[in-house]
Amino acid sequence: MKYCAHCGATVELRIPPGDSLPRHVCTRCATIHYLNPKLVVGAVAHWQGRILLCRRAIEPRLGRWTLPAGFMENGESTTHAALRETLEEACARVEIDDLFALINVPYINQVHLFYRGRLLDTDFAAGAESLETALFSEDEIPWQDLAFRSVTRCLEAYFADRRAGLFRFHEDDLSPDEGY
């Protein structure tokens, strides 16, 4: 951030009075521009025991498989974001169940939320950001070709809970030393 979105003057990094962290502060109008983590919200949607995955048509991780998920928008709820992303990326209609996982990815300033869900029908298809979409049983999951570690962690926890017969809520923090 170099310029003030409010007045267009340059910003400088300094610690405002009463604050403890450097912020982007406008040199003219003194507006403080805070930068905060973004929420990425998605769904683990099942149909007769199989899970819906999308193969990414965009970077990063083009060609890899992922759960339908994306940046939460202003004005919506987390559940709505999960529904919308599943519709956008997989053209799929789901019933959203409980929140299943919260995964912190602090080194890229993101928090990932995954809801459990149930596909309402099998009329899914690749959305604009997907190359293809498909249902996978546990032993068909392309573990080596998953796009993001948060997706891997979420699916590992999902199948472990399913084998145990009880879905619990999971929280996890990823560290930067293992790549995506």
Place this chain on the structure above:
Amino acid sequence: MKYCAHCGATVELRIPPGDSLPRHVCTRCATIHYLNPKLVVGAVAHWQGRILLCRRAIEPRLGRWTLPAGFMENGESTTHAALRETLEEACARVEIDDLFALINVPYINQVHLFYRGRLLDTDFAAGAESLETALFSEDEIPWQDLAFRSVTRCLEAYFADRRAGLFRFHEDDLSPDEGY
């Protein structure tokens, strides 16, 4: 948002190719500036059955009581945010337990997370943004003087679960027609 934080030119609201919502797009460098919800993270911290509340020294809702909570910072996890806010607002050290509540406040583009926690000692004090801090039993909670509805909902669920002998995870969506 009127100016591009990247190059300082004016931005215009338009729907970028492949998108479905109007975004602030720079008229010179074409950078798309997304606006996303912010996470507010806090703690329901107890000491021998009583809960730690802070009386706000800042607007909005100056003078009202709240759970220690605030905007999550880039580079931290949600648990760290709960620890940090409890330290900043109540000078209190807590052990953070499970995530207790996720409350969507879509009309102000916020998602509130509250963790259960346990005070490690009673050496708490008003932080810079608090007028005072105190411990409250269930029948001492100043229900009519709470600062935010998310705090009210969280505390109602907390005491209901405690009476039932089982803390569960709660999710709720607030609507704009009831004020704070």
